[in-house]
Amino acid sequence: RLNAHPSGRHFLQIPGPTNVPDRILRAMDHPTIDHRGPEFQALAKRVLAGVRPIFQTRGPVVIYPSSGTGAWEAALVNTLSPGDAVLMVETGHFATLWKKLAERLGLQPEFIAGDWRHGVDAAQVEARLRADKGHALKAVCIVHNETSTGVTSDVAAVRRAIDAAAHPALLMVDTISSLGSIDYRHDAWGVDVTVAGSQKGLMLPPGLSFNAVSDKALAAAKGARLPRSYWGWDEMLSANANGWFPFTPATNLLYGLAEAIDMLMEEGLDAVFARHARHAEATRAAVRAWGLELLCLDEAGYSNSLTAVLMPAGHDADAFRATVLQHFNMSLGQGLTRLAGKVFRIGHLGDFNDLTLVGTLGGVEMGLALAGVPCRQGGVQAAMDVLRATATGAAAVR
Numbered sequence: 001r002l003n004a005h006p007s008g009r010h011f012l013q014i015p016g017p018t019n020v021p022d023r024i025l026r027a028m029d030h031p032t033i034d035h036r037g038p039e040f041q042a043l044a045k046r047v048l049a050g051v052r053p054i055f056q057t058r059g060p061v062v063i064y065p066s067s068g069t070g071a072w073e074a075a076l077v078n079t080l081s082p083g084d085a086v087l088m089v090e091t092g093h094f095a096t097l098w099k100k101l102a103e104r105l106g107l108q109p110e111f112i113a114g115d116w117r118h119g120v121d122a123a124q125v126e127a128r129l130r131a132d133k134g135h136a137l138k139a140v141c142i143v144h145n146e147t148s149t150g151v152t153s154d155v156a157a158v159r160r161a162i163d164a165a166a167h168p169a170l171l172m173v174d175t176i177s178s179l180g181s182i183d184y185r186h187d188a189w190g191v192d193v194t195v196a197g198s199q200k201g202l203m204l205p206p207g208l209s210f211n212a213v214s215d216k217a218l219a220a221a222k223g224a225r226l227p228r229s230y231w232g233w234d235e236m237l238s239a240n241a242n243g244w245f246p247f248t249p250a251t252n253l254l255y256g257l258a259e260a261i262d263m264l265m266e267e268g269l270d271a272v273f274a275r276h277a278r279h280a281e282a283t284r285a286a287v288r289a290w291g292l293e294l295l296c297l298d299e300a301g302y303s304n305s306l307t308a309v310l311m312p313a314g315h316d317a318d319a320f321r322a323t324v325l326q327h328f329n330m331s332l333g334q335g336l337t338r339l340a341g342k343v344f345r346i347g348h349l350g351d352f353n354d355l356t357l358v359g360t361l362g363g364v365e366m367g368l369a370l371a372g373v374p375c376r377q378g379g380v381q382a383a384m385d386v387l388r389a390t391a392t393g394a395a396a397v398r
């Protein structure tokens with residue numbers, strides 16, 4: 001029967017949206033309230049203050065009712081003017097989409113070419129900025145964790161590169177698939193605008209996006225001339241100061257956000273980051289045991305939130321993913337644009353524990369065999385060996 005409900009839970013192991021934990025679902029299961037009343041005001045003040053530590057910032061964080069793409073646009077339109085040159089780095093599909101968005105807005109993005117298997121080369125950024133004697137480049141925009149490739153870039157190194165070149169460009173960073181999963185420090189790394197979304201490390205459904213904003217970005221916004229209305233930080237921040245929004249906020253998602261903040265803080269950000277690192281390491285052990293190739297070629301850039309795996313030549317990653325969905329009710333991430341059919345991506349971020357990983361990798365291992373992909377068995381065992389050797393007992397404490 002086509003419409004029969006499959007028993008057990010669907011395994012949503014794409015690298016976002018991630019599984020929404022019951023605590024967050026319960027928190028959102030609440031009547032929508034008057035967004036101009038005192039109960040909302042208290043909620044808004046709570047999340048606007050509470051979200052700052054997640055970005056490791058003391059400054060303001062703007063919350064939009066939009067997907068992450070909106071926060072990309074907001075970062076650019078608030079700080080830049082028509083025709084401004086910006087430096088972007090081709091780490092993969094999402095860096096390419098942000099660059100296209102910049103072009104559509106009338107900016108002039110300069111793209112440092114990449115092979116979609118490495119992160120940002122800070123030395124290249126430094127060399128380009130040193131050559132820009134007239135300071136034509138107004139911003140450097142990078143993706144912290146390239147969700148299409150499973151490669152993380154060293155944001156602190158890019159900050160150092162900008163400083164070494166004594167260049168005044170703003171630093172803007174997309175943390176859509178790293179925030180709440182991989183260590184990220186808006187203030188300490190001197191980031192001017194951090195772009196984030198609700199549906200990955202924050203464990204919420206899609207629908208909220210964020211801009212964390214530095215003083216330098218706020219100053220740039222005063223002179224920026226790209227047209228902006230809905231995305232304007234000024235009205236948002238003046239309304240937020242008293243716990244209001246300039247338009248109808250995504251009230252129920254904000255209930256969920258309050259709960260997500262509590263969950264991340266109860267676990268402790270360092271423990272959250274360590275948990276993601278451990279699951280990523282176990283996943284890579286599985287991939288190696290299968291004899292398959294990681295897309296990421298840079299060990300320092302291995303992503304802790306997802307792993308992209310190359311399919312052996314002549315085998316279609318999408319046919320394999322369809323097999324896994326059909327037999328095991330699990331969704332894996334597809335290869336995007338130039339990687340279509342060539343890779344599959346395992347999401348191991350958000351509300352996730354050791355047995356979620358073992359189940360996920362079990363589905364991958366059985367799916368590989370069923371789809372006739374030439375590889376070895378034993379990946380699940382290799383991952384379990386890592387999990388057992390590094391078991392901390394923290395799971396039961398939560």
Ligand code: PLP
Binds near residue numbers: 067145197
């Ligand atoms: N940037 C990164 C790194 C992403 O992973 C995504 C979505 O997966 C986006 C941007 C776009 O965000 P959205 O699809 O929420 O608009």
